[in-house]
Amino acid sequence: MKHEFHRGGRGSTTVNMRLKNLVSGATMDRSMDSEEKLDDVVLDRSKAEYLYENIGTYAFMLQDTYETLELSAENVGDASKYLKEGQIVDIQQFEGKFIGILLPARVTLQIVEAEPSVKGNTADGKIDKVVKLETGLELRVPGFVGQDDSIVVSTETGEYVERAK
Known part of the structure; x- marks a missing residue:
């Protein structure tokens, strides 16, 4: 999930990691020598x-x-903020157990609630406002974006990228 390198004296390097158990979902912190090897996990x-x-x-x-599969909110996680009906995603499996989903890096979503744009807000985006998307996600966008517009959102950062073309 997360890692940091620390260079010590005499050339020794340690790696601090936050690891996630794919089956139970539990996380743990671990430090190890940079030369130590870990087993590969095949998903x-x-x-x-x-x-x-x-x-x-x-x-x-x-x-x-064409089998129907149900995943818990825990398995779907934050990806639920970007899911809309009919969207194609990758479902991850580990040892036959479905453990989560992978989204594309960017998704296009429609704005369903937004304050009207004020005259004078230009495309330079200096004025921001909060809008509600079709998935229920609330997001800060430039002031020139309006209701019923479609926008591109980064699923990695959760931020507005651009107006959809």
Whole structure:
């Protein structure tokens, strides 16, 4: 999940890491010598279409088998803020257990609630406002962006990227 390198005296380097258990979801901190090796983890991926959310459970249809799969809110995590019906995502599996989803780096979402733009707000984006997107996510955008506009959002940073073309 996260790592830092620390160079000590006489050329020794340690690596501080925050690791996540793929099965239980628990995290732990660990320090180790930079020469120490870790086992590779093989994650299988399957393409799936997002169908709907129902009381903290997210339903997907696997593209290769057309099987319906339900993942808990814990497995979906923050990705739920960017999911819309019909979207294709990668579902990760570890030892046959579905453990999470991977989104594209950017998604296009429509603004459903926004204060009207004030005359004089130009494309230089110096005035920001908060809007609500079709997924329920609230996001700070430049003042020239209005209701019913589609925008591109980074799923990595959660920030506005640009107006969709």
